[in-house]
Structures are given as C-alpha cells and as structure tokens.
Amino acid sequence: MDIRIRAAGSSDRGRARRTNEDAFGFDLDRGLFIVCDGVGGRAAGEVASRSAVDCVLSRFPHSIEDFNDAGFELQRAIHVANRSIRAAQREEAYAGMCTTIVTAHFDGSRMWIAHIGDSRAYLLRRESLHRLTDDDSQLVQILRRDPLRLSSADAASLDSTLTQALGASDVVVPTVTMVQVQLGDCFLLATDGICKALSNSDMLSLLLASATPEQACQHLIHAADDSGGFDNATCIVVTID
Template identity: 30%
Template sequence: MPVSDAPQTAQSQSVTLPTGVEAVLTWAGATHRGRKRDINQDALLTAYPLFVVADGMGGHIGGEIASASTVDRLQRMVGKGPVTPEAIEKALVKAVRDIGDHPETTDEGTGTTVTGVYLDITDDDATWVALNIGDSRVYLQRDDALAQVTTDHSLVQELVAAGRLSPEEAENHPYGNVITRAVGPSEGAVPDYVRLDVRDGDRFVICSDGLTKELTDYGILHFLRLHADPAAAVDAMLEAALENGGRDNITIVVLDVAVPGQQAPEPSEARRATAETATAADTAEAVDTADAIDTAEAGESAAEGRRGSSPVGDPRQ
C-alpha cells in the first residue's frame, strides 16, 4: 500500500517452494515526494506474493489517483486468489475504469506506470515473474552484479534500441520523461513479463524513475553492497537521491531472497564465454532468460552503471 515519507521496517515471510525447500523473503519500501514536487503521485504495494511500484502522471492530482487506483486494484486481486498474468490484467482493466470515473483524471496523458515482481509457486519449479508498463524499473542483484530486468517503455529507450542514441546520450535526453505505454483511460493494460529462476541471495530493487534520475545503476549497486538490511538499503538510496536533487517523486522497494542450503548453479563454459563477449541486448534472441540475466550482469558490472535490459518473455507461454 502507499506509505508516507519514511521507510518501512523490514518485513519477512517464509514460503514453501514446490520442491519442499523453505525460502525466506524480506522486504522494505518507501515513497517520498522529493524536493521539487508539491505532491507525491507515486504509490507502492508490498503484499506477498506481489511487490509493485506505480508512478502516476497527469493533472495536479490525476497521477495520484491513477497510481492509487492501480495499487488498490492489485491489492484486492492479491486477496482473492493466485497472482497470474490474467488476474493482473483483469485488475488493471478495472483500474483503468476507476481512473476514468474520476473527473480529475480527464486530462490527456493521465495514467501511471506499474512495475514489479511476484513469486509464482504454481508449477513444479518456483519462479519470479517481473511485470512492467512504463519506465519504472525492476533490477536484480545477483552474484554481486546488477542487471535491469525490465525494459523501459519510453521514447529514449526506443531511440537507443534503434541505434539512434547511445545509452550515455539517453541519460540526459530532453525527452527522457516521455513514456510510450501507461495504465490510463486511453491506454491498454497488458504488461510485459519476464520469468526468472528463484536463487538464494538474490535482491530485487523496484523503483520509480525518481530514483534512477538521481542514481546510476552502479550507485544503486553501491548501496546494496553497503546495506544487507533491506530497510537500511532503501533509506540510504532515498537519502542519496534527495541529496542529488530529488527532482521527482521517489519510490523504492528492496526485496531479498534467501533459500538456505540451495546450491547455486555453476555457469557452463559456453555461458562464461558468452558473458565475456556480449551484453543481454546482443543475446536477447539467442539465449534463454537465465542465460540472459547472467549476460546482463556481466555487462552491467563492466559498464559500472550503464543502463541495460533483459529480454521479455511471456510467462503464459
């Protein structure tokens, strides 16, 4: 649920995976209006198994209504049954209707991003599913490297993908705030999805662009390395983002995954060679999701903060 300008105390939950192994999830989150905005149009949800950030936009309070409506519908969905892509999309359709019912949300451009992860234990192998509409982000810290899991739905990302902008040029592009997809009265409500394996020691960062405007990817990794406690990591990143200008609303969730006794898989020689010579973008069409995440981690570590992405896969396939 939306929270005020302070981090939550870290919360934990034990989960029995389909293999019978116990996993422990620990998380914390915070949202802040920043130093330049009059109101906070961000919202967040931390309700196992779903962890989401929404960044609203449009009108004076239209964005606040859009993000709150989206989080409210997703929270209701969590209470009714299993979290699936179909359930998420039905909740988002209802959120679109709720947003349109408010007279304050009639401005063109009213809507919200929605980005996050949920734990899927319905199959034989438990997996994380990342979802995304807009330019809020999910990051994964694995093996002391950071990879951007989601792909921004933004004009600058399209220009980067087309080879018309470098990642460095995109950092300060004048159209950096222009997104190409959102949850709103005139928008669709189908996210992109990425499925990831469950691995001991993984840490997810889910954030609005208020964080990534002020901290590079390497800066985010720096604070994750410094703070083992999710609440302390959230607090440190929030403080740094505010000190760096706090030009937008800032929302952060850090989610830690512990699977005691799990043996981490060793990458094959072929995967090591791929990681040394390619980035996730280079191999998106040629490798599976697990390989792509390993490759993206190597690219992120080498670039020290360069923004990357992972291939999109639909978990319903």
C-alpha cells in the first residue's frame, strides 16, 4: 500500500521531579522508535534511559532480509542494551541504574513492538484506543492469577513495583507484539508519566483532536502536566496515512 509515515516525540520533566530521567529517540528511515523511563529512585536513571535509547538506535540493523526477523532484532537490541547497562553499573556512580523500554519497528505493513517494564504502546484505530502492551509489574502478575484478592491499596502499591527493567538483572525477557497496520492508524509510545496520569478516554480525546504527531505530543505532555505533573512525561506519536 502507498503510505506516509510521520512521527514526533516530546519529553517533559513535570512539576514534581528535579530531573528528567526519561529519554526517547527515533529514526524514520528505519521506522524505529524508542521510549525509555529511568526507574525512579535509582541512581543515574537518566543515564540508563539515554544509554538504552542510543544502544537500540545503534544496534538495530539498517536493513532486514527477512521481515519476520524484525521482532527478533528488537529483542536482540534490547538484550544488548541490558548488557551495556549492567556493565556500566560496575562504576559506583551508576550502580543500580535501571530503565524501562518500549520500542517499535514499522516494516512497511506491520508494526513490531517490544517492551520491558511499564512504558506502554497504544494503537488508535477508527476512533478507538487499544492498549498493546501489559506492564511488567507485580500488579499484572497477581491480576492474572487471582484478581479478587486485591484491595485498592494493594493494587496501587503493586502497580508501581516492576518485575522487569533493563539493568535490574543479567537476563530480561522482552515481550514482542505485532500489529498489521492499516491506513489511518496512529501509534503512541509513552512512559507512565503520561499513561498513568491520563485515562484512556483522555488520551483518545487528545489524539483525535490533534492534526499532527507534533501537536499530539504537545497535547499529551500538557495534559499530564495539568493533571499534577507528578512524574516525567515522554511520548512518541507515529501516524500512518
């Protein structure tokens, strides 16, 4: 199909944090997009997130012979980023640094998505917003086993407890999702400073009201800030038309 792909990204410190530990990057020529969130409370979260973005940008191939390998290549780039962060942790200043990651690759007809942690991917299609990733959190694990045992207080605490992050262990297991793309699709990659500050209906309304990816990013960032700005807020918006 004849398509045009457009993308924009934006990041904001928010109102409550002293530093911005989020990072993002993309390469339209390769259809590659990355959003990372340095884990709060850990040393040098901003270093971990920037390192992960740069690593995926540098390690993901410029061409893929078999398009079915795109998911594998995303996984491999994430594993390399994890090893790089683990190696950097040997320096005292970087000990314990971690980051989440959500990354996507558009191969011309499909969007491949891989993630670790609680940065998320969404698809806007025909005026409906669909979440494409499940958080790597203790809350999600328990909800899968026994959703009735949770109180609202427990849920709030467990939601912020990650079961995976880059740099947290020697081995990470990225989850890979693939979506057949349609003309008119809009993809959102976002840190929890956006997707946990805003409801699905809020994000849907803001995306529908935006004429360009740049405008969508601005609307989402401003809305997250207006909701309290309790966390760094970062997003990439990709449109296929």
